[in-house]
Structures are given as C-alpha cells and as structure tokens.
Amino acid sequence: xxxxxxxxxxxxxxxxxxxxxxxxxxxxxxxxxxxxxxxxxxxxxxxxxxxxxxxxxxxxxxxxxxxxxxxxxxxxxxxxxxxxxxxxxxxxxxxxxxxxxxxxxxxxxxxxxxxxxxxxxxxxxxxxxxxxxxxxxxxxxxxxxxxxxxxxxxxxxxxxxxxxxxxxxxxxxxxxxxxxxxxxxxxxxxxxxxxxxxxxxxxxxxxxxxxxxxxxxxxxxxxxxxxxxxxxxxxxxxxxxxxxxxxxxxxxxxxxxxxxxxxxxxxxxxxxxxxxxxxxxxxxxxxxxxxx
Numbered sequence: 001x002x003x004x005x006x007x008x009x010x011x012x013x014x015x016x017x018x019x020x021x022x023x024x025x026x027x028x029x030x031x032x033x034x035x036x037x038x039x040x041x042x043x044x045x046x047x048x049x050x051x052x053x054x055x056x057x058x059x060x061x062x063x064x065x066x067x068x069x070x071x072x073x074x075x076x077x078x079x080x081x082x083x084x085x086x087x088x089x090x091x092x093x094x095x096x097x098x099x100x101x102x103x104x105x106x107x108x109x110x111x112x113x114x115x116x117x118x119x120x121x122x123x124x125x126x127x128x129x130x131x132x133x134x135x136x137x138x139x140x141x142x143x144x145x146x147x148x149x150x151x152x153x154x155x156x157x158x159x160x161x162x163x164x165x166x167x168x169x170x171x172x173x174x175x176x177x178x179x180x181x182x183x184x185x186x187x188x189x190x191x192x193x194x195x196x197x198x199x200x201x202x203x204x205x206x207x208x209x210x211x212x213x214x215x216x217x218x219x220x221x222x223x224x225x226x227x228x229x230x231x232x233x234x235x236x237x238x239x240x241x242x243x244x245x246x247x248x249x250x251x252x253x254x255x256x257x258x259x260x261x262x263x264x265x266x267x268x269x270x271x272x273x274x275x276x277x278x279x280x281x282x283x284x285x286x287x288x289x290x291x292x
Contacts, residue, residue, distance in 0.1 A: 005075025008105035014039040017063035124176035132191040136254035147209035147240035149200040150261035156196035206240030236264025238278035
C-alpha cells in the first residue's frame with residue numbers, strides 16, 4: 001500500500017515562532033512554497049500559510065498569526081486515509097511527523113491528489129488493481145493466506161447500448177458501492193479491476209471466499225436497479241489453501257492467483273454457472289513459481 005512517506009516532501013523548511021512575518025514571507029518566496037511548519041525547540045507548535053502572511057503586518061511575530069492546531073500524519077499513513085483527512089478538515093496540506101512528534105515532511109493537496117488518482121478509480125472511487133496487488137503482497141509478507149475473487153458483470157455492454165454510457169456509469173458506481181457494502185474491510189480489499197470487472201483480495205480461507213462470492217453474486221442479481229435493469233455477474237476464485245509459507249516472490253503469487261481467478265470467472269461464464277474455483281493443482285503451481 002502506498003504511504004504518505006512515499007510521496008511527501010521530506011525535511012521541509014520550517015520557521016520559528018519568534019521570527020517575523022516578513023522573514024516567513026521571504027522564506028516562502030525563496031522556496032516557492034505556500035506554508036511553513038512552525039517549530040520551537042524541535043517541537044511542532046503551529047503552521048503558517050501564505051494566506052496568513054497576506055493578512056498580517058510584516059513586523060508581527062509568526063506566533064501571533066500562525067494556526068496552532070495542526071493536522072498531522074505519519075509517514076506510515078495510507079494515502080487514502082490522508083486524502084480523507086484533507087476532505088474532513090477542508091485543508092490544503094498535512095504536516096508529516098514521526099512518532100516523537102518531530103517534523104519529517106509535508107504533503108500538499110496537489111501532490112496527494114495527483115498521486116491518489118493514479119491508483120484510485122475516479123468513477124467508482126475504489127482502488128485500482130495496482131493497489132490490490134500491493135495489498136496482496138503485503139499480506140503474504142506477513143505470513144497470511146490470501147484468496148482472490150474476480151467478479152465480472154454479465155452482458156454489461158447491453159446496458160450501455162440500450163441506456164447510454166452515462167446511465168451505465170451510474171450503474172457501475174452503484175455496483176461498486178453495493179459490493180463494498182458486502183465485504184468486511186477487516187479481511188477483504190475490493191478494487192475495480194477495469195471496465196465492468198472487480199476483484200477482491202481476502203484473508204478468508206477458500207470456504208470463506210466461496211461464501212463471500214456467493215453472497216455477492218446472488219444479492220447483486222436480486223437487487224432492484226434503476227430503470228428496472230437486470231445486473232448480474234460471475235465470480236472466479238483462486239487461493240485460500242497455501243501449502244507453504246512466505247514465498248520469495250509475493251508479487252508473482254498475487255498476479256498468478258489473480259489470473260487464475262480471472263480464468264475461473266471466464267469458465268463460469270461459459271458454463272453458465274455463477275461461480276468457478278481454480279483447482280488445487282493450479283493454485284499450487286501459482287505458489288510454486290514464486291518459490292523458484
């Protein structure tokens with residue numbers, strides 16, 4: 001998972017509370033930045049922005065015009081959580097501190113959103129598959145088993161042709177929210193794979209993954225959708241029964257299992273079955289490659 005520390009500006013310019021507004025303004029102009037964390041004896045005591053400076057006489061002290069309540073994050077904070085904090089507090093930047101409270105970086109709204117939308121889908125607001133890949137690798141490195149569920153909507157192109165792409169996009173948004181409402185974020189991670197396809201990486205065992213897939217497939221078809229359209233999907237499942245622990249190439253395990261789940265979904269669609277599960281032999285081969 002991408003963290004704040006991956007994209008923050010490290011070791012940002014800071015200013016002291018006893019410095020003047022004129023000095024702070026000069027620092028911002030020299031560095032071409034819009035804010036300065038205010039630090040006293042190594043401790044973060046506030047933040048001052050270019051907006052604060054414009055409204056203050058140059059001889060005033062930074063301590064008199066700074067914002068004392070600073071919203072901070074850690075380098076380990078996930079980008080999604082940082083994005084939610086920006087929206088919640090309606091601010092343009094976050095100061096990054098270590099566990100001791102020392103300033104180690106800063107991340108702006110522009111940088112965060114520029115990176116955020118590279119990995120999050122703008123239509124459904126779900127993570128893209130690159131984030132699911134990283135999540136799966138992270139779980140494997142921790143020694144956890146994973147299952148992959150691949151969900152493919154049936155004949156979705158028909159909805160686009162009959163009702164238009166704007167309506168189709170609305171259905172995709174509602175499907176994404178519908179799927180998200182049926183997973184357990186403590187053990188499942190949902191993403192939009194692409195087009196009308198979604199995927200879940202889960203720490204459930206095979207039986208648990210099958211139960212989740214059955215719930216998602218059946219409830220999707222039973223749900224009432226706008227304009228009375230029928231929306232259904234097939235699911236393919238792989239993993240959930242690893243024989244060895246911690247392969248050398250977790251990235252290969254995740255990509256191989258995801259591919260197997262995708263192929264299983266295709267088999268389900270061809271056989272007109274709601275769910276298909278990759279065989280034990282296929283899954284063991286996916287892990288075996290990652291040990292070589």
